[in-house]
Amino acid sequence: MSQKELLKINNLKQYFPIKGGVFGRTVNNVKAVDDVTFTIYEGETVSVVGESGCGKSTTGRAILRLDEPTAGEVEFDGTNVLGLNKKDMRKMRKDMQIIFQDPYASLNPRQTVRQTLVEAMDIQNVVPKKDRANRVSELMETVGLQPHQADRFPHEFSGGQRQRIGIARALSVDPKLIICDEAVSALDVSIQAQVLNLLKKFQDEMNLTYLFIAHDLGVVRHISDRIIVMYLGKIVEIGDKKSIFNNPQHPYTKALLSAIPVPDPDKKTERIFLQGDVPSPIDPPSGCRFHTRCPFATEKCVEETPELRDEDYMDGGHQAACHYIREIESGEHKPTRDTSKVRQV
Amino acid sequence: MTTFIIRRLLQLIPVLIGVTILVFSLMHLTPGNPAMILAGENAPDATVQAIEQRLGLNDPLPIQYFNFLADAIRLDFGVSMRDNLPVADHVMPRFWVTLELAIYSTIFSIFLGLIAGIVSAVRQYTISDISIMIVALFGLSMPNFWLGLMLIQYFSINLGWFDPTGWGSPNQLVLPIITLGTAGAAIIARMTRSSMLDVIQQDYIRTARAKGVRERYVVYKHALKNALIPVVTVIGLQFGALLAGTVLTETVFAINGMGRLLIDSIQARDFPVVQACVLIIAVIFVLVNLIVDISYRLLNKRIDLD
Amino acid sequence: MKQEENILEVKDLRTSFFIEGEEVKAVDGVTFDVPKGQTLGIVGESGSGKSISALSILQLIGHPGKIVGGEINFKGENLLDFSEKQIRQIRGNKISMIFQEPMTSLNPTYTVGQQIREALKIHQGLGKQKGTDKAIELLELVGIPSPQKRVTQYPFELSGGMRQRVMIAMALACNPELLIADEPTTALDVTIQAQILELIKELQQEIGMSVIMITHDLGVVAETCDYVAVMYCGKVVEYADVRTLFKNPRHPYTVGLLNSLPRSDVDQEELIPIKGTVPPPHDMPEGCRFAPRCPFATDLCHNHLPELKDVGDGEQIRCWIYTDEWDGDPEVKVYEPERTSENK
Structure with missing residues (x-):
């Protein structure tokens, strides 16, 4: 990609303190966004997907400084956003707009x-x-x-x-960038399609860049160029739309994609059922945060935090944060325990 | 829960210190020298000085305050200026009367208010609902001394059912309790009604009905427990207000309670008694609030999450 | 197909809300069958009356709503003829219901165990000890780990997915013959949704109950239902078995829904939205409710309301195109499968 970098996020962290005890001190933090790095190029649509509590909305809010980030860098069009004073920040917001899920509450x-x-x-x-x-x-x-x-x-x-x-x-x-925070989630499908088409039209006409935050993977597949998958405050996989949907590498992404009900009664899909719930972001699991629900988890996953990386067969900037990308792909690394069941639907 | 109670108890300390400072300043903010007031207008300087010496009025203020505090903790508020009897002897018997009156009135308010509120909510927009709400509005707007006078006129003088004055025997209790409790009952009724109407719309009420629960149990088991949560706060505030607000009722019914003692003592500039009364009312008020907060938590387990 | 026994037959159901003297027809002549042991999906957008239809079955419509007509035949008996006491004996016993919002559908002031025990006590007279044992058993059945501990917990101590499992446990307490699930997974994350839908399917096979699945998600319909009723503006516009509905949808509204649905399983060039918006309930068009948004509508459609008609194979459609009276293009193609096919 030789396009211009519009938004660069480096090591962004957003912790929310929890007060407690007799004296109401900060006893712990909700690590809503924990060390997130990505870049958005001009004119593209990048979607952030994940389940509730993964930190996708918090990321959007932190970029606009609607909540002041705990740490990290946000660079927009060459300007360090977090270093701006109030007045300059207000000017900056001209170029960075946000559309919320509930338009009524924001009007x-x-x-x-x-x-x-x-x-x-x-x-x-x-x-x-x-x-x-x-x-x-x-x-x-x-x-x-x-x-x-x-x-x-x-x-x-x-x-x-x-x-x-x-x-x-x-x-x-x-604006140059619009952050769409679940902007079409509350709409009925027939209306949602109208609004999605509208957003696409404006992008072509005005060279807009979208950061699209959504949980509906159908919407995401339709609108995005690239996709970021988040789990418990961390990016687990990033890549262009085709690679993510056709060739997901992280076990979480695979489970997430397989869980979506498909509007075709004849389609047979391998469904990976994840057991249990997403753990609390207050005390996230050690190592890889997905290890408590991952069918492939080993001792290494409990101890070492995997970094985003690629293998030579992954193209287009496709990266995943898993110790066993290649091994799972080749079938060398088998599920280590029966926390999930695979079934023909 | 334990953490919460400990934290609330610790929070009481600054509140109580603030209250004692205020009460202590009463003595010193009033015009004139307390010793001079005590000694009387025409007392010789020597007498005044002797009193100053005895009361420690020449000590620096902080030391005086700490002495006051130390005495107050032992319920020793000195002696009354009127008869030199210990203040506690004046206040305590009166305090029990007022406490009784306040407790009975609160029970009356809760009983009447809850029933009226529930009936109103369950039969929303019917004649019973509208009548209850009109009566409640009257109860709320009527000055209670006037209500007391009307009750005496009708039930004591015309019908001769109850004694118009005094406190002790059952037929002396009824009218003051109604007088004092009516406004509270009205507030509780209105609060219960709106809270019930809110709760009855909740999803879990629909769940209860979908389980086949009888309508009566839907109301009394599923709705009421949740509806009571905000009502508890109101009841607590009511009780505190009653304790301090018995003056008029006590006057109308010639009850020798703390309210009247307070007024009499203010008029007589009997500061030690005033101090004791104010302090007791303040402490009770704070304690009631604590109890409200704790019961709120017991009812509403969700808050315990912190 | 039609020879199967139906556990529930809803005929011409009408439920209205009376607001300031005006009648708003939320459910306006709804008819559908639920074959025994099968799952019927009721699908539609907000305001279609799908949830009100479901609540009407158990007569859970509160003031100012009222069922004003129709029949709800459950195993041959019309529930609308039942007394309040009789209908209570059906609720939570023969017919159970689970709701969209697991976060608010459980009473916050009672423990999970108390809430499950209640239904057991009402319908089976189980005492505290037996009720608790059964509650633990049920929690285990719906896949809740360490049920002995959970049974004494309050709803706020559980996650959304766990709460929906508790709701299901509660609904299954008395082995119902029909489970009505009103958007049971809408508020849940997709991986949790998969768990819950799977659970409902498994339990259905185990217990042999019938299910009504109310949803706006066509994916959920395709995956869980055997039959589907599509609702629009208080009326059923298409009723078919699930394969027919997705492979050969006939009502222009059903086609519109499928064309505007962004799909996660295939790449689509474009979405084809339905133009306009749902008409407000107090200002319904005189003819076909969908006519103002329908690309094929003629004068006939705008002025006259079509009936829900059998078109063979157990399929029913409410549309003039499939009648002899149709005055538009006789060759009209409502559904063109290539439009939504994969074009990778």
């Missing part, structure tokens, strides 16, 4: 859509005052709403329409 109920959009433009001072009315109409049309609807309040719209307003607001300041 001011007492402002009309027009006021919301104008306010966004006002704060970032992107469009000359006299052109703003036109720009609002233009934005409304872009996201598939009627310009006259701009004078309505958020509660007068349906869920899908509100998400369009959320998108319009994000677009109003001409």
Whole structure:
């Protein structure tokens, strides 16, 4: 990839302290994001996937400094984001927008859509005052709403329409990067498809870059160029969409992909059932964090933390954090215990 | 749970120190020299000095405060300015009367308030609900001295059922308890109703019904226990407020309780007694709050997670 | 196919909500059968009335909702003729239900054991000791580790997946003949969803119960159901066996759903969304409810409501295209399989 690096995340950590005991001291930390490193190139869509508690949303929030990260570096378009003061950070947010899962909660109920959009433009001072009315109409049309609807309040719209307003607001300041935090998760499929198509269209037209945070792997497969799989605050696998979906290397990714119910009653899939729940991020397992549920775990996995790495047969920047990538692939390393069962569905 | 109780007890220390400082300052913030007040307006300087000496009023303030604190812990608040009898002798008998009155009234409020609230919630928007809520609104808005006077007029004078004054025999208890407990009952009824209406919408109530649980048990077993959680707080606050708010009721019914003692002592500038009363009320208030917090935890196991 | 015995037959069920004097028809003439020992999926988007239909079966609709018509025949008896007491004896006993939100569907102030014991006490008169033994047995059955310990725990001490297992244990306590699962895995992570769906399937085979699976997820339908009813705006628009529904969907709405679904198992060039939005319940179109969003709608569709009609092989469709009255293109192709086929 020879594209321009737009967002670089280095060793990002986000710990949330837990208070306790008689004196309410910090007794422990929730290690929501623990040493995460990745790069996003201009114009691409990178999805972060994983189950609840894996740290995907926390990562998005930390990048925008909605929660101040505990440690690490965030470099956007050559600027060190974490070093910016409040004023410069506000300016920076013009280029980095976010769309949330629940558009209703993120829109001011007492402002009309027009006021919301104008306010966004006002704060970032992107469009000359006299052109703003036109720009609002233009934005409304872009996201598939009627310009006259701009004078309505958020509660007068349906869920899908509100998400369009959320998108319009994000677009109003001409951002370079949009973080979509479960942006289509609450929508019904017929509406979800409308919004996904819209997002794709804008990406082509405006050369937008998306960091797409989602748990629905169907959506992720449709929208992404590259995929990051997270488990308990760490990246377990990263790679382009084709490699991840067609050739997953990490046992967790394999289990995750195999667990998705497929809308085709004739399709036979090997399903890997993971036993038990995701452990608590307060005291994550030692070594590889997946070892408590992994069918292939050994002593080494309990003791040594695997780093992201590739094997010569993996291409396109595809990396996985597992000690036994090659051995599992070749069938040399067999499941070590019966914590999972493989079954024809 | 133990950690929680220990932590709450430790948190009481600064609160109680604050209260004692306030109470202690009463003496020193009031205009004039306490010794002079004690000695009387026309007492000779020598008498005043003697009193100052005896009370340690010449010591630095912090030392005076610590002496006060040490005495207060032993329930020794000195002597009354009016009759030189130990303050405890004045306060304690009166305190028991007021405590009794407050406890009975609270029990009355809880009993009446819960029943009214539950009925109201279960029969939302029916005549019973609307009537209960109207009565509750009256109960809440009516000054209790006026309610007391009306009760005396009707039940004592017109019907002759209850004694209009005093405290002790059963037919002396009824009217003051109603007078003092009505506002609390109204608040508890309203709180119970809204809390029940909230709980009855919850998913786990639907689960209970889906199990085949009878409607009566759905209400009393599944809903009430959860609905009571916020009500407990209100009950605790009510009890504290009652303890300090018995003055008017005690006056109306000529009950020799602490409320009246407090008012009388303020008027007589009997500071040691005032100090003792205020301190006792404050301590009880703080303790009740502690008990509320603990019972809140017992009811709502989730908070124990910290 | 139709010769099978049906454990449940719902006919023309109508459930309305009366809000400020206005009637909102949430379930508007719903008809479906649940064959014995099989799983019926009810699929639809929010507002389709699928959950209300399920709650109506056990008459768990509270004020201001009311069942205003229809029949719910369970093993030949119409549940709507039952007294309150009779229906209570069915609930949690012959027909059980599990819900979408495992986090809020258990009472926070009682232990897991107490909550499971309750159903056993009501329907089987089991005392505390026997009830606890049975509760532990049930927790073991649904795959909860160290059940002796779990039985004394409160719901907040369990994860979402564990709570849904407890809900299932509770629902299975009295060996129900029909389990209604209302979006049982929607709130759960996908690896946990796989566990729970597998558990329901295994238990179904073991106990021989029938299941109604209410979901918005077509993947869940394909994997767990034998028959499917697709609902839109309070009505069933298509009823078919699961293979027919996915291989040869006929109602334009079903086709629309499949075309707009982003899939994790194949690469798709584009999603084809259904245009527009679901009409608000107080402003339903006069004709076919789907007509304003349907690419094939004609005047007939806009003005007249089609009936749910048998089209052979046990399949039922509510659409003018499959009737003699159809006034549009007689060669219309509602479903083109190549659109969603794999184009790697």
